[in-house]
Amino acid sequence: MTYHIIDSHCHLDFPKFNRDREEIIQRALNANVECMINSGIDYRTNISTLRLADEFENIYPTLGLSPMVAARKDRYDIDAILSQIEENMDHAVGIGEAGLDYHHYTDSHLRQNQIDVFHRVVEIAETADIPLVVHARKGEEDVLNIVEGLRCVVFHCYSGSLETLDKIISAGHYISIPSLVCYSNHHREIAWNTPLDRMVLETDSPYLSPRKNKRNEPSHLVDSLPVISQLHDTDEKRVAHKTAKNAKQIFGI
Ligand SMILES: [Zn+2]
Structure with a gap:
């Protein structure tokens, strides 16, 4: 079978790949993964993401400020990360991951930190007119409201309700289906309810x-x-083709 797929979200710069990074990337290429979008989450990983993309031509970088970092902003220099994103935007295909994580943070003060920082990230994406990769866990509705003015948003690893899913799709945004779809019924439902022309993998x-x-x-x-093609009653090649085409369109690659 000849097809090409795109991994629209990964962290190959993380230490877990220090041992065999090159081998992992080669294995992806051999498995028809033609390119990978690597996302930073803080100052340090934004640097390693840019470096990785410099080193490997099939890896494209997005620069982020994750809600975990935003929540604990007293421990991080948020202004420095935001300036870093702005200054390096020409070398990136998008901003993210950034967003809201109410699953890991139930405290209202920490959630407010996330919201304040996320507004600033969205402002940068809006000014630069660059795609935004969002991380939303149990905060999907709030994220959707905050990104309202943006042209192109990808909901990375979407795990929210089907009602919010409909609103995201109607707003013209994209849903990124994670490998969880192989064993999670909720993610199968999400994949089933997401049209192929709004889906990335x-x-x-x-x-x-x-x-x-x-x-x-x-x-x-x-x-x-195979899981998604069965849900959409189509062949794997079409799922591969459609999702890769979407990723290329989103990130301009
Ligand atoms: Zn991630």
Whole structure:
């Protein structure tokens, strides 16, 4: 079967890949993963993401400020990260991951920190007219409201309700389906309710492996194809083609 797929969200710069990074990337290319979008989450990983993209031509960077960092802003220099994003925007294909995580943060003060910082990230994306990759966990509705003025938003690893999913799709944004679709019924429902022309695929490597007790890697993206093609009653090639085309359009690659 000849097809090409794109891993629209991963973290290959993370230390978990220090041992065999090059091998992992080669394995992805051999598994028809033609390129990978690597997302930074803070100052340090934004640097390593840019470096990785410099080193490997199939890796494209997005620069982020994750809600985990935003929540604990007293421990991080938020202004420095925001300036870093702005200054390096020409070298990136998008901003993110950034957003709201109410799952890990229930405290209202910490949530407010996330909201304040996310507004600033969205402002940068809006001014630069660059795609935004959002991380939303239990804060999907709030994220959707805050990104209202943006042209292109990808909901990375969308795990919210089907009602909010409909609103996101109607707003013209994209849903990124993670490898979780291989074993989570909720993610299958989400994939089933997402039209192929609004869908991209991701592994979120090294997290969320579809293969038990294993570190996730972009080559595992192929595991999602039979599941999604069955849900959409179509062939794997069409799922691969449509989702890769969307990713290319979103990130201009
Ligand atoms: Zn991620």
